[in-house]
Amino acid sequence: MQIYGDSISGNCLKVKWAADHLGLAYDWIETDVLKAETRTPAFLALNPAGQVPAVILDDGRPLAQSNAILLHLAEGSDLIPADAYLRARMLEWMFWEQYSHEPYVAVARFQVRYLGKPVSSLDPKLVERGNGALKRLEDGLSGGGFLVGQRVSLADIALVAYTRSAHEGGFDLALYPSVQAWVKRVETALKIA
Template sequence: MLTIYGDSISGNCLKVKWAADHLGIGYEWIETDVLRDESRSPAFLAINPAGQVPTVVLPDGRALAQSNAIILYLAEGSALIPGSPYDRAKMLEWLFWEQYSHEPYIAVARFQVRYLGKSFSDLDPRLIERGQLALQRLDQAVSASDFLVGSQLTLADIALVAYTRVAGEGGFDLALYPAIQAWIARVEGVLGIAD
């Protein structure tokens, strides 16, 4: 059976859980609290020397890290990865954008506000600006289509909904992005997740 080491407060970990659940892949979830440095223990570092969650251990004992690499592995051959080369490349484009232009701002703001107790006004203005630009880009994309790539849920939606749905916890007002709110509801509905 697959083993997932993850922290339930992490969107990166939850996207792995949601992809596995959606695909009907059985797994054992091992809660790994990053706030308590559990991903820095010698036992965990033996599995993933980078000391990061999520990390999965495959049934054959091999470990795999990085959330988007994991969900790509899990979804291989499924409808979560488009069949057309162009659509598959568009999905990957969103996955790369999520880790470079979305997660570093939306997730970091959320962590600083919710878990470190900072106020939104005390955040680095550049962090806020980049987070708002990411939300504007996403809102524009989901204004034109129900999902990010094609007409059905793909890994792009799973990757981006993870932190977008909790952006308000970082001080971003999702009421300013009605298309995002509708998209979040659609993706949560397909995945069967809720707060």
């Protein structure tokens, strides 16, 4: 399998971390979004959306979108709960991550860290919604453990990627102690630094 990804992207890293956790063999192909490497004709032939991550599976079929890739890679593993309700809760968190977390936390991080914008220049709604997402996560983790039960799942992998680097977008994770403790649990479970 080949994974096309940019190491600065949480969406790409979550695919890498899942593959590593599952012991899957892959070749990582660094694809720099800041250098427009996802806009070349060769890459667009692989993924017409021009986004990373993208994978070429062992049988040659391409697959894009980080959470779709996660679901495919983890099929049949303990990263997907066997219980139908818990599996649905995992998916609930994963859908929420792409709609209500990543568009705010990751975008603020990108603008501050990679575009060099001062935090004070960020759109106030972006900051407000990013803090709202972190608060929702804090509330969801108030009982300890992981997002779905007492073991790491794809929901945790999907959400930890940008949450652990939220400070790079000006978010103060000290305001969210349950989130901070959860990040450490997920990093330990996945063996990521």
